[in-house]
Amino acid sequence: MPKKHGAVILTAHEVTGLIREGATVCGVRVRNHLTGEIQTLHAPVVVNAAGIWGQHIAEYADLRIRMFPAKGSLLIMDHRINQHVINRCRKPSDADILVPGDTISLIGTTSLRIDYNEIDDNRVTAEEVDILLREGEKLAPVMAKTRILRAYSGVRPLVASDDDPSGRNVSRGIVLLDHAERDGLDGFITITGGKLMTYRLMAEWATDAVCRKLGNTRPCTTADLALPGSQEPAEVTLRKVISLPAPLRGSAVYRHGDRTPAWLSEGRLHRSLVCECEAVTAGEVQYAVENLNVNSLLDLRRRTRVGMGTCQGELCACRAAGLLQRFNVTTSAQSIEQLSTFLNERWKGVQPIAWGDALRESEFTRWVYQGLCGLEKEQKDAL
Numbered sequence: 091m092p093k094k095h096g097a098v099i100l101t102a103h104e105v106t107g108l109i110r111e112g113a114t115v116c117g118v119r120v121r122n123h124l125t126g127e128i129q130t131l132h133a134p135v136v137v138n139a140a141g142i143w144g145q146h147i148a149e150y151a152d153l154r155i156r157m158f159p160a161k162g163s164l165l166i167m168d169h170r171i172n173q174h175v176i177n178r179c180r181k182p183s184d185a186d187i188l189v190p191g192d193t194i195s196l197i198g199t200t201s202l203r204i205d206y207n208e209i210d211d212n213r214v215t216a217e218e219v220d221i222l223l224r225e226g227e228k229l230a231p232v233m234a235k236t237r238i239l240r241a242y243s244g245v246r247p248l249v250a251s252d253d254d255p256s257g258r259n260v261s262r263g264i265v266l267l268d269h270a271e272r273d274g275l276d277g278f279i280t281i282t283g284g285k286l287m288t289y290r291l292m293a294e295w296a297t298d299a300v301c302r303k304l305g306n307t308r309p310c311t312t313a314d315l316a317l318p319g320s321q322e323p324a325e326v327t328l329r330k331v332i333s334l335p336a337p338l339r340g341s342a343v344y345r346h347g348d349r350t351p352a353w354l355s356e357g358r359l360h361r362s363l364v365c366e367c368e369a370v371t372a373g374e375v376q377y378a379v380e381n382l383n384v385n386s387l388l389d390l391r392r393r394t395r396v397g398m399g400t401c402q403g404e405l406c407a408c409r410a411a412g413l414l415q416r417f418n419v420t421t422s423a424q425s426i427e428q429l430s431t432f433l434n435e436r437w438k439g440v441q442p443i444a445w446g447d448a449l450r451e452s453e454f455t456r457w458v459y460q461g462l463c464g465l466e467k468e469q470k471d472a473l
Contacts (some may be wrong), residue, residue: 091145091405094318094320095147098109098117100120102120102123102385103120104309105118105140105147106120106450107119108151110151110275113274113391114275115138115277115278115430116136117130118131118136120182124385128299129466133277134303134304135277135279135300135303136277137279137281137300139280139282139292140282142157142159142209142245143209143246144207144280145247149379151207151269153269153275153278155249155267155282155461157249158250158260159203159205159206159209159245159246160201160202161202161203161245162202162243162244163200163215163219163222164196164222164243165197165219165222165238165443166194166238166240166241167194167233167238167239168236169193169195170190170194171232172188172230174190176187176188176225176229176230180468184199184201184225185200185224185225187199188230192368192395192398193368194239197223200221202373212245213243216240218243219241219442222241238448239448240278240439240440240448242434243467247282248261249283249369261281262383264280264291265281265282266279266280266286266295267279267280267281267282268299278304281293281296287317291313294310294312318347319348319349320347321348324344324347327347327350327351327447328340328343331350334354334361340369341369342374343370345394346374348447348466353373353376357373359372359373360372360373361373364396364406364409365395365406365408366401367396367405367439368394368395368396368398370396374394375413375417379417379419380417384456386414386427387407387411387432388435390410396410402439402440402455403433403436407433408434411425411428411432412425426465429459433459433465440452
């Protein structure tokens with residue numbers, strides 16, 4: 091939606107510093123990870139919305155935001171084992187919620203305090219997998235005989251109040267910091283804490299704070315406006331793309347809503363399957379490249395779910411890499427490099443649960459790409 095209203099979105103750009111003029115932050119320095127180019131971007135207000143990395147961003151301005159990172163791990167089952175959320179009615183604990191989403195079900199989460207220096211190198215441990223399986227089977231006994239697709243973890247940005255340096259009373263609530271009021275540094279706001287479920291409200295708080303600084307008193311309307319792609323009922327859109335096979339039609343509309351007809355065509359290439367597990371077509375890949383800021387295979391996975399199905403990229407990753415070159419996103423060398431990176435990222439999630447079917451699938455993937463396709467092993471965590 092911001093892009094629709096004129097925003098410029100720069101993916102793969104890392105903030106490497108803040109630009110200050112006296113007691114005012116007036117921009118940022120960024121590095122483009124795709125080209126290595128360094129840029130300076132100026133703005134009347136800079137918003138620090140970097141999650142757990144927000145503490146590090148604040149340090150560029152010599153400010154202190156004390157975060158207490160809490161790692162949470164989850165398991166992904168290879169299909170939907172429940173159609174509705176199942177949640178324990180107790181105080182929050184490990185493995186107390188089973189959530190269906192897209193084509194899979196998630197069991198989570200754990201909570202483990204970690205050192206701030208470890209936020210970029212956290213892995214799911216065998217102990218966490220055991221806890222999630224043991225407690226999850228109490229919610230849904232079918233989990234005992236269901237294949238686990240992968241495991242992953244993230245880090246919660248828990249923030250302590252300024253008068254609680256020990257973090258004893260740290261909460262998971264939304265934290266909005268106006269650094270002009272808190273630290274005497276104008277033009278800089280931090281929004282952090284919270285949970286993914288509250289992302290829209292967090293954005294509302296942050297943009298309302300920015301608008302107040304810019305003299306704009308109009309209220310935020312995102313709580314009432316339909317998201318892009320949801321202007322019309324799914325049933326109406328499904329009728330418009332009735333020529334597509336049912337699995338492709340359902341998956342495409344589920345992901346893109348009423349924007350789906352815009353990228354459909356009768357061409358053979360356009361409708362050819364790239365990812366069988368998630369029913370992604372070449373037409374959807376082209377749409378993502380042209381409209382959804384896709385610069386790599388990892389970007390494409392996030393926009394379309396390519397490689398997120400049962401085979402974890404075994405059959406579709408090479409096709410998707412080839413299409414990115416065909417659509418002039420990458421060169422042939424970049425496609426091969428991104429393919430290697432993509433498969434190794436997939437392996438990181440499989441490694442903690444690499445037994446039974448998951449291990450056999452991973453070994454077959456290794457044979458396909460190293461033995462058949464000649465992809466070299468380049469990283470220590472490689473397949």
